[in-house]
Amino acid sequence: MVKAENVRKSFGKLQVLKGVSLEVKQGEVVVIIGPSGSGKSTFLRCINHLESIDSGNVIFDGQPVGFKQLANGKVMPVKGKELCQLRSRIGMVFQRFNLFPHMTALGNVMEGPVTVLGKSKEEARHLAEELLAKVGLADKAESFPSQLSGGQQQRVAIARALAMKPKLMLFDEPTSALDPELVGEVLSVIKNLASEGMTMIIVTHEMGFAREVADRVVFMDEGKIIETGTPEQIFTTPRHPRTREFLSSVLRGYEKVPYPQVG
Amino acid sequence: MVKAENVRKSFGKLQVLKGVSLEVKQGEVVVIIGPSGSGKSTFLRCINHLESIDSGNVIFDGQPVGFKQLANGKVMPVKGKELCQLRSRIGMVFQRFNLFPHMTALGNVMEGPVTVLGKSKEEARHLAEELLAKVGLADKAESFPSQLSGGQQQRVAIARALAMKPKLMLFDEPTSALDPELVGEVLSVIKNLASEGMTMIIVTHEMGFAREVADRVVFMDEGKIIETGTPEQIFTTPRHPRTREFLSSVLRGYEKVPYPQVG
Amino acid sequence: MQLGPLDINFILQILPNLLLGAVMTIKLTFFAIVFGTLIGLFVALAKISGIKILRWLGGLYTWVIRGVPLLLQLMFLYYGLAFAGIVLEEFTVAVIGLSVCGGAYIAEIIRAGILSIDKGQMEAALSMGMTYSQAMRRVILPQAYRRLLPPMGNEFITLMKDSALVSVICMTELMRAAMLLQNATFRPVEIFVTAGLMYLMMTTVFTTIFDRLERRLAISDGD
Amino acid sequence: MQLGPLDINFILQILPNLLLGAVMTIKLTFFAIVFGTLIGLFVALAKISGIKILRWLGGLYTWVIRGVPLLLQLMFLYYGLAFAGIVLEEFTVAVIGLSVCGGAYIAEIIRAGILSIDKGQMEAALSMGMTYSQAMRRVILPQAYRRLLPPMGNEFITLMKDSALVSVICMTELMRAAMLLQNATFRPVEIFVTAGLMYLMMTTVFTTIFDRLERRLAISDGD
Amino acid sequence: GSAEKEKPAATPEPAKQAEKNTWELVKEKGVLVAGLDDTFAPMGYRDEKTNELIGFDIDMAEELGKRLGVKIQWQPTQWDGVILALDSKRFDVIISGMTVTEERKKSINFSIPYINDGLVMVVKKGTTGFNTAEDLKGKVVGTQAGSSGEEALKKMQGLKETKLYKTFPDAFNDLQIGRIPVVVVDAMTAGHYLSKRPGVFEVVGEQLTKEPMAIGIRKTDVELKEAIDKAIAEMQKDGTLTRISMKWFQKDITTKAE
């Protein structure tokens, strides 16, 4: 489904991604964990080319994303239309929701199908209502984002991404801007998606959730993938000392305040 | 020390204080509790005339504050100079600290003595350093508020109020804008003040703290004082049903997350 | 009829002429607003675009226009261009001058408005597959719009008042109508007081409309 | 010597006259800034004061001044007042006109700056026993100051450019110096280009100074 | 005044001499565009009620147009920049009570004069001490920027200051206010404003100059000048000019045929 090969990315002098390679299969749920500043968000943003990459390849659904590396090692940009077309098949959910504040919940969800896919308003409305119902917000269709709680906003954001019928969903810490009591409702929506077979890459600090939903857990640190494995393996018998160190520091917090039960 | 007699105050049509009377003796610590919107803050602000009162009397140290009621029931304003002089002897600490962001911690504490009391910079600096040390911030004298944590800012605010050598201190929810782990350091400073015999009126939602520090607890609701008593009496055997209701709703939260141990 | 130092009959006599001038003032202001806003929008987009030369050109434009008095710009357009063989009509010069000048200020207003929109909005729009221009039209500009209203209202009033300057290129708007009348009648007091009141009325009507618009938008937006 | 359409020798010939005009422009701008800021400060304080009549007067002032073109105001001050028996010198009229006009805009800027300061700051200052004016001087204005810098910088540049309008009352500043030269020599191109560049230089120097000031303040403030 | 040496004005090369000359073009269109200062009463100004252009020049040009077989189209212009505007072809001729001066002759051509006028001194009624040009010395003297008055004053020595106004009414206003003691203006303009505020001003002393007024024409438009000269000469002979003069000035101040 998506394949990153030796992706490198610098901001000025700071190299944030130092050659990241990752392949995600159809239907697979990959959770990326790692300390702050390790490049998790940047990597996610490279996958749908919100950031351009300096070298390497990102292949989505057989097509290069944003830039393709030529035989001579040079990279060439992929053109605008093509890029938009690609992006429309990758859903992304941001930490800070980024709902469009001047549209209702329904308007937010309809926006992509109408503007990008050129669907009729009628059709888009049907789809949007369906999706809002699916994330449990059928009754909030006419509310503006400012009238919704954080958890509700994030669920609208998920519905908005799903409205494009994406083949891959990217989640960047979808619950870290939420009050603790609102985390559960969002995680439960994501868990349902996983159970329906959606391919997903999720960056999260919710270790309990990672354990429960991930097919594979990837630990990143300082711009590199340090270790990959099943949740059991990573959480119970991490091989790399840095992974152990990270997990022990995170889980200490985790044991004290368990993540809210979902589903 | 301070005596409020039948204080009434309206904002437009909304009567916020419906005849509040309270006397606080020298060295006494009075804690005011009550639901949101019950007029606690407004009452506190009436005491140093940040709000004018519609009728009634506030007497501080034998002098009327802001307005005095004449024999015929009319109220007359107390003049500017006199008012400032009065206010300078009442320290107030706000929920949102309200430090002066363009001055260092030291500058904040020196400001009152220099500008209001006309002390020399030299003298004010000595006093300020002493007070910062007392609230545990001797090393932060040269920091600007934006460089301090919330708890540190609140302690500077307390030092700033103390620098005026007030006879009465008013605290309006001094910890409610703080992250939970920072609450303790501020409460411990207030407890020390209490043990030194400072007269104080404290509005707070920290019931554990109220219990520990108060000589007398006042329960306000809908602009009236409903019940007054020792902490033991109020917290264990509240007489009024509204007090019971309020405490039971608050203490449910309180028992789950105990207020941080201080001292 | 006399009102203080003002002869009301005389005022009634000159009113038609002044009104004619006021109509021209409104016409000029209208065109200046329309074209100025268009120019401003494009220049603002140029200044935040990824293309260096566009950014540079936009910067040059706003720098020069905002650094030189409008009076001088009008002179340049009227005489300078004519010498270069481009002879423009007064009305054209007036509209171009006011629009180009207004455009520079409006560009800065729009740019600030766009930049004030959270970066995440653009990212969310792009990640849905929108093109840059779709994202601008559907997501960024509608949000910027409301924040733009107050400074735009001010700028429009400035344009209305600046239109008085085109009297130097012999456009007979309100200001020049007043001057012509004073030439013919030699009675400055009534003329200038009336003209001043007319300006005040026009700018006040404008302000009121903008205030209303702002309030209406505030309500329709759900917060 | 020829540079495109520009005759450099001729430019050198007219430069002294233009420079004289520019000096007058700077002088006018300087006075307008000083008095305009003073007026603006007092009017702003009046408009936020508790005294109704002061608020009303302040409102009237900003409404009228911002609603009427400066050109008209200058005419009024120069001829209108004189007919009422108050005969003022050109320079005085120019300075008063520019200050009074600038003052109205500066008042709005200062008022917005003061209102943008958290209400808690005033309360904290008052609760310490400061008087209202002490609180303003020690707490509110120093904080408003930094936020005022960018709009004030813009306003000052506007004043510099508006000083071109005093040419209607026969003050020979840069704009009128250019017009007079043009009248004497009939060579607009060199004259207006040179004058334009001089304005651009002056406004740019101004902008630069303000940018520096802003950055210096940002550093010295600990955040 | 400025001291720099006057150079001949930078008259732009006409697009191509081989093309039709201005007179041919004017005939072809049937329209002669005339620039005027529409604040210059009583030569050409706007009626305060109808806003129509009226004045001596308007009537005279109407007759001129008839004789040339063209319509006159008026183009108001700022007097400060009138020669500039003519040179930049904003209009074909200047018909605006333009005084023939040596300075102007350097830049443009003039038709044969149609009015004899001259500069006079105007003061507030009752002011004494202005009899000859000598009396202007040491005084602040007002006139309109770009007027023949300015040119004449430039040549005089010893003035305290020449104050240049955008329009003559401004200068007269200042005279009444008392900011300046004297305004130098041509006799017939003076006549107009004196009649508008009777009893406030008076013309004093000797006429300073004899100044013929003529139509301003670009130096290159020789054919146009010929045609206009011929028409003016006709109007001199058949009394048309005299008639118009009587209407506007109640006396005949027109030039006579040679």
Ligand SMILES: Nc1ncnc2c1ncn2[C@@H]1O[C@H](COP(=O)(O)OP(=O)(O)OP(=O)(O)O)[C@@H](O)[C@H]1O
């Ligand atoms: N646009 C940018 N310009 C400059 N530096 C950036 C930019 N975006 C990210 N960085 C830097 O790149 C590094 C990696 O950032 P990234 O956001 O990918 O980390 P992360 O793993 O997502 O961290 P977190 O868990 O805090 O979100 C950080 O040091 C960050 O400061």
Ligand SMILES: Nc1ncnc2c1ncn2[C@@H]1O[C@H](COP(=O)(O)OP(=O)(O)OP(=O)(O)O)[C@@H](O)[C@H]1O
């Ligand atoms: N300046 C004001 N103008 C209008 N209404 C006000 C004002 N200040 C307070 N109120 C209203 O007065 C009532 C009491 O407010 P107050 O702040 O005293 O309550 P409180 O007991 O301190 O509540 P909380 O625990 O939320 O701080 C509230 O309904 C509030 O909305």
Ligand SMILES: [Mg+2]
């Ligand atoms: Mg991140």
Ligand SMILES: [Mg+2]
């Ligand atoms: Mg409160």
